[in-house]
Amino acid sequence: MSELTSLTLAEARDQLRAKKISAKELADAHLAEMEKARPLNAYVLETPDHAKKMAAASDTKLAKGEGGPLEGIPLGIKDLFATEGVRTTACSKILENFVPQYESTVTSQLWRDGAVMLGKLNNDEFAMGSSNETSALGPVLSPWRRKGDNKPLVPGGSSGGSASAVAAHICLGATGTDTGGSIRQPAAFTGIVGIKPTYGRCSRWGIVAFASSLDQAGPFARTVRDCAILLRSMAGPDPKDSTCSDKPVPDYEKAIGKSVKGMKIGIPKEYRVDGMAAEISEQWETGRAWLKAAGAEIVDISLPHTKYALPAYYIIAPAEASSNLARYDGVRYGLRVPGKDIVDMYEQTRAAGFGKEVRRRIMIGTYVLSAGYYDAYYLRAQKVRTLIKRDFDDAWKQGIDAILTPATPSGAFGIGEKGSGDPVEMYLNDIFTVTVNMAGLPGISVPAGRDHNGLPLGLQLIGKPFGEEDLFALGHVVEQAAGPRMIPENWWSK
């Protein structure tokens, strides 16, 4: 980790503007570290030529004082975002050679604002996973290790490459997507900040679809301020996505340092789940004390349908996935495996192209949508979703401004340790994050402490619809109280 790659995004931005550093130096420093960090497998495609060209353009603009809000800032892009002329695979074999002819709205806004693309980041195949182990391009290693143990750990998922790269200082920030916790859980596992904005805050256009009523893009960065800076560029109206909100995007960075005095923070009793590790509840307790010390009022609340969020999610998300992934049929793009007729071609293509987790979810989704089962499963799950959302609405009506919960039920686990026998074991990772997607709310994960192995633990703050500014203000309080940033020891470039 060089001095340049250890800067925060805000520091780098300020030094670029002051002409203390150049975009070229900053990009080169990152490209050099990326090369050394290849054992992490965080990048599935490095784009050094792109990065150099974009950095040179940024330097020209900066010299004239015309730089955008992210001018010269090197970022990594989750491989779920379509990037024009740059291979985009969703880390699936079925898209292994796909080169989009268009740019996703979110990434086009980052480039509009001056950001520099370093490459494409690994993720669980089609974002289906909580450990990045389902990627067809291989698992990602976390830069973190347990104290006195060299066993490789997962960075979380599905945005595992994004989290690992930001934590290992091989980009200043990264994009992610979050359908059930895919930004917040990996952020918590790797000691960085990640926010899933309100559904509709960022355009989904050009992002490989998983579950369209739950999917939302958001940033990863090493500080709350850096996430606020990135979200401002990523968010905003888009005529190409009819679910994208027309609400103007505030300058989120202004929320950093804002007083949280008098804000009402809900503590939902249902998140105190059976068998919760003592270190998780202690961390939660500490977070509560930090916010209280900053002047917030702590209120016990109830979200009675919390325990049903995960089972309802595992009906709704696979149902939407089975429909979205019907497009991969070997006809218009992606892999084609010949068959004896066209149906056989579809079936052989999809059998060869999808990994086990994706196949399982498509099949479950197909079943719960099939004639005779639709009402019992899909419709019931959507009704339960209404009740989950209503729980949150009731909390806001009580005057609650935000809700504090743990981000994950544990610290990071080892590669191969979970879910091999029963997939439900892996799904339980998202128990604290999935409710937020079901209700379409914003949620931020902020590093708060460490577990007994010395691994990072995060706290989650859940906000009202379009309450991102509150989350940045509160997240900053947690970040300040938690002390110096957690930085993993560099073992990978030795």
Place this chain on the structure above:
Amino acid sequence: MSVDAATVRRIAHLARIAVADNEIEHLRGEINNMLAFVEQLNEVNVDGVEPTASVEDMKLKMREDVVNDGDYAKRVLANAPASDDGFFQVPKVVE
């Protein structure tokens, strides 16, 4: 509810995914695990509850019904596994 081997085959065909015979039993186990997990939703009283398809408190946007995109067949076909003369090519579907 749980599924049998014939149902697994039927789902696989509906999903257009070829599944080998020796995978059926394993898949059946996985699907039944999931169905057992989601069984708890039956405890919830959903009488009179409207289903939620969208969490957004907004009206679907409308626009003028005009052609505002297109005319780039080459780009549309750029990733096609097989194409000819501006068309996607597939195995013969009509005898």
